[in-house]
Amino acid sequence: MALCLQNSPNFEILRDYLRSNAFNESSICGLLGIDRLDDLIPSQYSPAKESISSGPLRHLTRLFLLGESFPRAELESGLSAPVVKALEGLGLASLDSGSDTRLFCPVALYPFGPLYIVSDRWLAPAGSGLKFPEDFVYPAISPNTWEFIDMLPVTPCDSFLELCSGTGAVALAAAAYARKAWAIDITARATHMAEFNRLLNGLNNVTVLKGDLFEGAENLEFDRIVAHPPYMPVLHPDKIFYDGGADGEQITRRIIAGLPNYLKPGGCFYCLAQASDRKGALLEDRVRGWLGEGQADFDVAILELLVQEPKDAAFRYALQSRKGFETVNLMRENLARLGVESIAYGWIIVQRKDNGRKAFTVRRAGGRRTGREEIAWLLKWETFAAGPSAFDDLLGTTPCARDSLELRTIHKMKDGELVPEQLALHAENPFAMDCRVDPWVAFLIPLCDGKTTVRRLWEKCKAHNFIHAETSPEEFAKFVGVLISGGFLAVAEYLPPDSP
Ligand SMILES: C[S@@+](CC[C@H](N)C(=O)[O-])C[C@H]1O[C@@H](n2cnc3c(N)ncnc32)[C@H](O)[C@@H]1O
Known part of the structure; x- marks a missing residue:
């Protein structure tokens, strides 16, 4: 591979040229009629040539992304002679095999956010005879x-x-x-x-x-x-x-x-x-x-x-x-x-x-x-x-039931009838979670109004005999911790990303 690895002014020439000619994802996708650059991989994409035939962005896209080769004169008129010279100096334009006049780019070059990245091509450039080598360099737009x-x-x-x-x-x-x-x-x-x-x-x-x-x-x-x-x-x-x-x-x-x-x-x-x-x-x-x-x-x-x-x-x-x-x-x-x-x-x-x-x-x-x-x-x-003191600390917090929470009833067949057998909490955010729970949790969840402390919730649950009389505040706080971890409840100090 003959890419230039010396500091050279050609890098800046190319960078400026790519920037000033809108060589970015949205312009290229607009030109090619695709949503994202990774739509090109694996590529069945074959553009109607006349639809992207002229202008610097079109030449850059055809040369760097579609792997086309061009007669030198055409490339120079599309990109300018100094830019083609810079590309040759960087190893980004060389003679296509079997031709002494057509230039192609031996690697793919594309925008990656604000960066420009080269990798191996997902397509062998037309006529280049390139094969996917064992040490193929994985394209960053995969x-x-x-x-x-x-x-x-x-x-x-x-x-x-x-x-x-x-x-x-x-x-x-x-x-x-x-x-x-x-x-x-x-x-x-x-x-x-x-x-x-x-x-x-x-x-x-x-x-x-x-x-x-x-x-x-x-x-x-x-x-x-x-x-x-x-x-x-x-x-x-x-x-x-x-x-x-x-x-x-x-x-x-x-x-x-x-x-x-x-x-x-x-x-x-x-x-x-x-x-x-x-x-x-x-x-x-x-x-x-x-x-x-x-x-x-x-x-x-x-x-x-x-x-x-x-x-x-x-x-x-x-x-x-x-x-x-x-x-x-x-x-x-x-x-x-x-x-x-x-x-x-x-x-x-x-x-x-x-x-x-x-x-x-x-x-x-x-x-x-x-x-x-x-x-x-x-x-x-x-x-x-x-x-060490997480559940002690949690006792003073005021959890809130999350809007996205669902309580699902699982029915099972019994003596020819579908009977409710199990309750499960379900959440999609921040993660996809299902958690089987006892029926009393259906009473606990609405009590989690963002104003009542975990300690007070423990007292209420005990008063209603929802939990065993021996359940300690720490044990109860641990259970509330499980519901927070599953994304069913939230506390102000640890709000999941999409919380109001
Ligand atoms: C799936 S590619 C990912 C490349 C890049 N990180 C990306 O996400 O586009 C895996 C890379 O691991 C490299 N690789 C394989 N074995 C390795 C090793 N033992 N040490 C370092 N790199 C290795 C390969 O050469 C290849 O570039």
């Missing part, structure tokens, strides 16, 4: 990368590390709120593109390193570590960005095992990946085990966004690897041998405690609006609830 960056916190932090960084786009975006950011990837190709991206965006507070996970960062500690690693279970290695070993967890497990050496007290690790519940071992407990001897210093939170059965994962693998039906059975056998019962796609979050409180382990399912604010709320609430 839906999964969007999901990754959209849910990461953007609050200020001191030292930020992105592992498995690919194009480095997420670490480069973090440069806006981190004092210093690092991006580490194992392939030379990804590291090369990430360093190019750093220079293209003129960022001086990001370091790009080539290494296996934490390699190169041995003497550093971070207050935020993020990863979107390869996590697909595979039978045979094929693509480095994709292969997570036989169970899909090989890279994720090694990252988590390394956290005790690299995460500062109070620091947090966010990983978007897939991992499994096994026979007799829930995912959250397995993650805790990967932390090793020091696990009591860490909190573990799982946010599942999608849960698959092993047979569905096996079908998906066979489809994506374009292998036959036999592969489905081989993958099913492989997952069964490992004791995989279900596979969750979502977030693994690990927080290092910064005081002597208990560690917590929680698992939630994403609701319709679950995003970064909800994750931040979960960590804040659970951190409080794990504190």
Whole structure:
């Protein structure tokens, strides 16, 4: 790959040119008639050429996103000769194979929020003879990368590390709120593109390193570590960005095992990946085990966004690897041998405690609006609830029932009749939660009016014999804590994001 890795005025020339010609997501999507740039991946998109034939934005889009090649004279008249010269100097325009006059761009280049990012193409440029290499550099406009960056916190932090960084786009975006950011990837190709991206965006507070996970960062500690690693279970290695070993967890497990050496007290690790519940071992407990001897210093939170059965994962693998039906059975056998019962796609979050409180382990399912604010709320609430005096403190608060709460009655057939058998609270925000409750909770919830303290609620529940006479205020407060944690009740100090 011949991308320029020297500081050069050409970077600024290109940056200014892209900015002044509205090379941004909304203009490009408007031009191509798509909603989001990731609609181009995997691409069946083939624009009517005449509809995007002239003007700098059109040439930039065709060259960088659609991978078209142009006769030099046409490109120079579309973008100007000095800009084409700058592109050649940066390695972004070279002769298409089999032609001594047509220029093409060997990588894809696109806006990523306020940044410009290059990666491998999801399409081989026409006539270029390019093939997807084993060390294919994962495009930052993939839906999964969007999901990754959209849910990461953007609050200020001191030292930020992105592992498995690919194009480095997420670490480069973090440069806006981190004092210093690092991006580490194992392939030379990804590291090369990430360093190019750093220079293209003129960022001086990001370091790009080539290494296996934490390699190169041995003497550093971070207050935020993020990863979107390869996590697909595979039978045979094929693509480095994709292969997570036989169970899909090989890279994720090694990252988590390394956290005790690299995460500062109070620091947090966010990983978007897939991992499994096994026979007799829930995912959250397995993650805790990967932390090793020091696990009591860490909190573990799982946010599942999608849960698959092993047979569905096996079908998906066979489809994506374009292998036959036999592969489905081989993958099913492989997952069964490992004791995989279900596979969750979502977030693994690990927080290092910064005081002597208990560690917590929680698992939630994403609701319709679950995003970064909800994750931040979960960590804040659970951190409080794990504190030594949490339930004492809670007794003085005045919980309020949340508007979005639902109480559902589960009916079951009995002697030919449907009879109400169980009550369950249901919430969609901040997480999708169902919690079976005893009937007296239907009386408690309306008493939670935002004015009555938990202690007073305890007194009222006792007076009505809703709770056992022996129930202590702390036990009652713990139960109220469970209802707050589930998103059914809210207290002013810990309001979930969409609370009035
Ligand atoms: C799914 S891609 C994600 C890229 C980028 N973080 C993103 O979200 O667009 C996974 C990346 O992990 C890198 N990778 C795989 N094994 C690694 C390892 N042992 N150490 C560091 N990086 C690794 C791959 O080269 C690839 O760039």
